[in-house]
Amino acid sequence: MKILLIEDDEQIADLVASAFEAVGIQTQLEKDGFRGLRTALQLNFDAILLDVALPLMDGFQVLEEIRRNNLNTPVIMLTASIDLPDRLKSFEKGADDYLPKPFYMEELIVRVKAMINNKRGKVEMTLVQGDLSLDRFTRVATWQGEKATLTQREYVLLECLMTSPGQIFSREQILKQVWNVDFDPGTNVVDVSVQRLRKKLSSPSPKLGLAFPIETIRGVGYRFKTQS
């Protein structure tokens, strides 16, 4: 898989490129709208990440040209604006997705993957990481043959950790992403929920050497263990 990144900010380009590399996706970088458009039209990519504020040609113009040339490569717009008009404009001009800065790299990767799969006609109904699978529609998680239906919050929590294996999430971050609160309520709700997840999925006869993949990082938070 190969994606084109059109972004003038070097730091962000570097971050995005290394994040994609870490999951095995190649990136090519162009630093202005004009070159970006030329490269997009010349070479084949699975997806294009397009910044809005670009030198020479802005992102919307590039997008317009891409679509005018009948190029159907999925495009995700990256922008510093969270305003509705900008979002609408992106979709009107033919963008497939829209991500306002500051975004989570993990989220970007998940969205790019989902978009590519969509284009290929695959909808990821089930999220699978090693022995653990999570059904996105029935909210049923399966681990080593043990099935459990998860509550809404448990599901979001597990999905959040599973989609970014190897990434550490602090308790505060989990609170924000799962419960939508940006303060510490002073209770151990995150720990309790993770405990409950583990309990729900604990197998009466676990395979030797295989622990439940959510790891506790002491003093920090939780991480979904990468399965090697």
Next chain:
Amino acid sequence: MLRSFKLKFFLLVTISIVFFAIVTRISVRYASTKPLHEIFYGNFASYLELSLKDQSLSDLNTQAIQQKINAFYSDLNPNEAQVWLSDTGNTAQQNMLSGAVWRNIRNPSRTYAVELAELRQGESDWILFKVPQSDQGNQGTQDFFVAIPARMFEARFEDMMEARESVVNSMWPLLVLCILLCTWFLTYWVMRSLQNLQNTFQKIDLKGNGNVSGSSSSSGNALSEKQFDVEFASFVGYFNSLIKRLQLNFEQASRFSSDAAHELRTPLTVIRGNLKRLLNRAQDNSVEQIQLSMLSDEVERLISITNKLVLLSQADGDNFKLDLQEIKLFDLIAVTGEDIQSLVPHVQFEYSVSPDIKLLADPSLFQQLLNNLVSNAIKYTPPQGKIKFNAKVFGDLVEFSLSNTTFLSLDGIDDRIFQRFYRHLNDPNIDTQRPKGDGLGLSLCQEIAKAHGGTLSLHKGPDQWVSFKATWQRA
């Protein structure tokens, strides 16, 4: 009541008119004494001239004239008025003449041959008339004198004044009515100009547009100076320039925070990304990892503040773009209830919402409002405290409230909590160790409610209850 300009103006005009009437009456009363007396003297002089006309000195019967005068002034004592010729007067009469200062009768319309003197003889005042009487015969010229007690004229003068008084008194009710009518008309007329100004001012909206969808331009607010009286025109001009400056400041301020927040986004993305990368690479359970995690949390907080600032600056510029949808309050509250139970299990949560209540709101903004209110309630509810949510329909509106018991003392809590970055810090019950909010949440809640045409207000109840009450449009 005295702050009413209308009333003050009414009273002032009434008092002025009454004062004017009183002053006029007093001054007429006193100023008219002399001219009126002169008229009486003139009348009498005419009478004398007429009586003595064509009478030669030889046939002059002073006795007869005296009787005539006594008859004319019926209230005179017999022979009190005296009449004599210059060479026939007795001693008393001659004494009278010696003290007399002669002058003409002051009447602008005619001149009299008769001269007059005012004098005091013994106990009484006299008015002395001198009529020069000539004779074609040999006896030459003699003066004819008539002395009338001054009280005769006084009495007639008083009679006249009394008559005038009674006429004026009969006019009072009419006068009062006139005063009231004049005042009412004046007040109405002055107030009309002010009312006009007030009505126009009421239409001014500082933010340039007041409606939720927001499409009008900011220049539409200037008042036309020609619409007003000249005296108000300069005032309106000044007001216009003030409004213009205010709007400019407003726009700049709201643009500034929006631009600043946008500029922060790119570096924040970089910081967040790099911190995450470092955190994931750090050795598990190392001090470094914990520190990086803390830093990462701070960055998240910064991002959250930036997002709120962008929303607030949009609210200031009335640039909230609302994607209005029907929202089922019951579903949202049910989920919120579960969250509260899991976040703070020791707090009791109750709610009473009819399942058919639907609101018209932007889903993400409404969710944010609810989250902020709930977060606030959770933060300040003590263990074993209570949180309550109620919603009711009133016609086209839904009124809902989120209430909680709190450990804060209610004294210092007031509408300031809706101010940006306001912190209720003085309370000794606040645990300084606990992370506090950014001071933007409630302010944002209020702006979100306003943008939807609703309201959000704070209410304090007994037993440490605090509640936030909102009114919202029904779907």
